Amino acid sequence: MxxxxxxxxxxxxxxxxxxxxxxxxxxxxxxxxxxxxxxxxxxxxxxRPWSMTFLSDDTMLVTEIDGKLLLVKNGTKTEIDGLPEIEVRGQGGLLDIEAHPNYSENGWIYFTYATSEGDSNDGANTAVMRAKIENNTLVKKEQLYRGTPNEKSGNHFGSRLAFDKNNFLYFSIGDRFNRDVNPQDITKDGGKIYRLNDDGSIPESNPFHNEPNAKKAIFTFGNRNPQGMALNPETGEIWTHEHGPKGGDEINIMQAGKNYGWPKASYGINYNGTTLTEHTSLPGMEDPIHYWVPSIAPxxxxxxxxxxxxxxxxxxxxxxxxxxxxxxxxxxxxxxxxxxxxxxxxxxxxxxxxxxxxxxxxxxxxxxxxxxx
Incomplete structure (x- = not known):
């Protein structure tokens, strides 16, 4: 080494x-x-490593965005077979990975990836799958969620995963570079944080579970492209960060049903330097607990x-x-x-x-x- x-x-x-x-x-x-x-x-x-998770002190799984899953033990890497078909485009590919908190008992791993499944028009979106590993091969694969509809953009797949203390699974799907359509509409995927039970079912306690036409898995909306997510071990809250446009990267604490403002409120501007919005804060929308200008691209x-x-x-x-x-x-x-x-x-x-x-x-x-x- x-x-x-x-x-x-x-x-x-x-x-x-x-x-x-x-x-x-x-x-x-x-x-x-x-x-x-x-x-x-x-x-x-x-x-091009994208993420990692630990199965034990000396064993980890590593995702590479180009579509490889590696088992790493004591510095030696072995490629795991049996991945679903991965759509590698732009910021999409094989993305985040997380072992179940009770992995030593149940053997489940969870990962996110870009997929063109269900689309004949060259689009793609983010999906979440769980599986087990036997003989260096993924088995018992179950797709738990897939964002729809597919988008042709290669940007903003989001894709972080985290478990909370009750073993709810949270994950992000970015706005898919369709900011004026997806983030503020709870009937559409994209620009959201989602919450599932660990078996992929949707908790009845989700904030929009009883809302007509809403995507029942949504936990928060108005998010841009969250690529950081972690459980605060002291408070039990899920924290995320997300990319702003040009400026305005944010750290937020996820609260059920809350609107985090994108694209109506932001500290960022358009990439060409023009004004995106005059508002950094709006009533009924959550302000970030921290933001970066200029962007650090977290x-x-x-x-x-x-x-x-x-x-x-x-x-x-x-x-x-x-x-x-x-x-x-x-x-x-x-x-x-x-x-x-x-x-x-x-x-x-x-x-x-x-x-x-x-x-x-x-x-x-x-x-x-x-x-x-």
């Missing part, structure tokens, strides 16, 4: 320049804690509970695709009160996960799966 070692520096300087410009790092420094040296170790190399998020990282414990880590660092969000009372850049210029950080034994792993495009030591 390759190791990238970062050296401590003085309190007022945050970055270490290394010979490899993609190997810069931040040494955490605060008034509460002494300087900490963080070390990265490459577990496997991968050009992807992946994790609450740190591990004793291995005293300087990070109790805070939130968010990957940045645009600026290519790991963002350390200091939290107080459900608010981001300070941010620090970890591993600046390491590459596009696609996913962040804490393993059962407390180590933090990053999926970094062009590099692979890296472990913080």
């Amino acid at each position: 390759k190791k990238l070692l970062f050296l401590p520096i003085l309190a007022l300087v945050s970055l270490v320049s290394c010979e490899n410009k993609n190997a810069n790092a931040l040494v955490y420094n605060s008034t509460e804690n002494p300087a900490v040296t963080l070390e990265l170790e490459t577990i496997i190399e991968s050009k 992807s992946g998020m994790e609450f740190v509970t591990s004793e291995r990282y005293p300087s990070l414990k109790g805070n939130l880590l968010v990957g940045s695709l645009k600026f290519q660092y790991l963002n350390h969000c200091h939290l107080e009372n459900n608010k981001v009160v300070k941010e620090e850049k970890l591993f600046e210029n390491i590459g596009r950080v696609r996913s962040v996960k804490q393993s059962p034994d407390g180590f933090i792993y990053l999926a970094v495009e062009g590099k692979g799966i890296l472990k913080i030591k």
Whole structure:
């Protein structure tokens, strides 16, 4: 295994320049804690990793957007067969993956992917499937949800997964680059967070379960393209972040039936620099607890509970695709009160996960799966 070692520096300087410009790092420094040296170790190399989940301390599953599922054990990777047909286009492909909280008892894994199923006009949308692994092959595959209708765009598949403490399964579907149609309409998929029972059935307690013509699986709406989702271990709430347009990336706390504003309220502007909306806040719509201008292009998020990282414990880590660092969000009372850049210029950080034994792993495009030591 390759190791990238970062050296401590003085309190007022945050970055270490290394010979490899993609190997810069931040040494955490605060008034509460002494300087900490963080070390990265490459577990496997991968050009386009998208997500990972842990089956045990030394075994993980890794998705690659191009349509490969890898079983990684002690640094050795084995490709898993039996995936459904994956539509690889733009931001779509094989996307997030999550083991059931009771995986050791039931063996279920859940994953999201882009599919052209049900469309003869070259469209695609996001689907959720669960399966088990036997002899390095997926078996007992069950498609739990598929967004409809398909859209021709290769953008905004969303696609993060998370379980809450009651084993409800949450997942995101982006607005599919159809902002004026999908996010604000609960009769349509796209621009939403969804909630299912772990067997794929729809909870009767979902906010729109009894609403005529509504998509019964919807938990929240008015979301743009959420690519970060995690359970807050202290409050039991599901947190998400989503891409804004040009500016206006957001962190939100999901509340049943709430409208998160897209595209009627946003801190962002159109990509061509013109005004998207005059409103950053509107009555009846939820304001973000934090937003970024300019956009950092967030992807992946994790609450740190591990004793291995005293300087990070109790805070939130968010990957940045645009600026290519790991963002350390200091939290107080459900608010981001300070941010620090970890591993600046390491590459596009696609996913962040804490393993059962407390180590933090990053999926970094062009590099692979890296472990913080």
